[in-house]
Amino acid sequence: MLEVNNILLLLVILINFFTLGSARLGACIRAVALQGAILSLLPLTVHGLNAHSLVLSGGAFVLKGVFIPWLLFRAIREVRIRREVEPRIGFVPTMILGALTTAGSFIFAGYLPLATEHQGTLFIPTALATLFTGFLLLITRRKAITQVLGYLMLENGIFVFAVLLSTAMPLMVEAGVLLDLMVAIFVMGIVLNQINREFATLNTERLSALKE
């Protein structure tokens, strides 16, 4: 099982890099959806087949892998944008930053006082790296929709942490987190539409120019 976990987590990290380097919104949404779907397999591979992990994994798959991507695709279809033009920091520098933070999280995870069964696994570094990638997306992109993707990725990172703890965490807490996420994406979808209606573009920097 350890091998399967490692491969899944490596795929997650590769998707991080891909999302940082890709300019097409459709490809980015698909990548984040795939990442969510891969992560939803983790409870099963870590804790084995039981009702708890099945519910968690099914819920995460439906929400992260199907529902939210569908919402986002609807959003970009309605506002008719295809690609992220000129991010605040270029694609190559963000990718290099992403690699640095990934390497950093591997080094940092080595110093954390972890439970012995978590030491030396890829879980903690991957969680940290995905968190940082989410941050980078949030910081460097101009389009509101890529920022939503950054937020989603941040949540994916937290999910990896949660998987390690999920035997100790009651189901209700996880359901609450997933619900929060869904509500947040919903609100962002509405906000996206509002920004678009007001300015005919999704560039968030226009928002700071509101002085009246």
Next chain:
Amino acid sequence: MITGILSHIVLLLLFSPLLLGVIGKTKALFAGRCGAPLLQPYFDLRKLFGKGFVFSETTTWVFLAGPILAAAVPLLAALLIPFGALAAPVSFSGDLILFVYLFGLARFFTAASALDTGSSFEGMGAAREVTFACLVEPTVLFVFIVLARLSGSLSLGGMFGSTLAASWLSGGPALGLVLVCLFVVLLAENSRIPFDDPNTHLELTMIHEVMVLDHSGPAFGMILYGSAMKLFVLGALLVRLALPWQTGSALLDGLLFIAGMLLLAVMIGAVESTMARLRLVRIPQLLIGTTLIALFAMVLVLR
């Protein structure tokens, strides 16, 4: 050792143009055409070597040095690496540096012979070629560091030697990443499609083809043969990494290796048929991304 050298050279000389034939045939099948015969590259080479040299009056000896080195370097580099389970005939500590810079030497002289013609068009091609090459080089070195760390050896013969199968068990994820990186390096170094189109003669898009426009006859034949051998040598690294088994019998090992190489050629053909050429500004982005993945693989094994 002498038989090792001979068998390496014979394999390389005999089979390298066949790879180009297989790639061409695969592309033809994808396009629904019948395609040129599998042995077409051999006929092309025979035709080119049957012609005479034509030299422009403005060129110097450098113009001929490019093609000669392009053909000689892969022959030398092939001696440093194992072909499948056939051990490398020449192996010493640190030969990975020699391997990388032998190809660097060939590139330098190809670019220099392009500049020697005095055509601004070829100068542009040379500039592109060296730009992309210096983005590929870090990837290759990181890949070699990962392999050196896993095998504990500093020679290519050791890194791709019999310990490889055991390395897959201890460092599987890192080796998987390395495999992807090497495939990208193979495509970029041999100017295959996502990076450069070997068939195009459209001035603004080509990279490698631009530099060899003024070569003709045997000189062009040497360049073609050299690039086929380069594909074979770099492909041999990839195939060895993907199929790390030793069967014990030299014949079976050789057959496994040739089968792997043909499979690789089919894969390259499939990639070329299904992907579009990247825009020129996107190429550095992809190459830097590959370098970062290689760097990440290194972090995985160093940790």
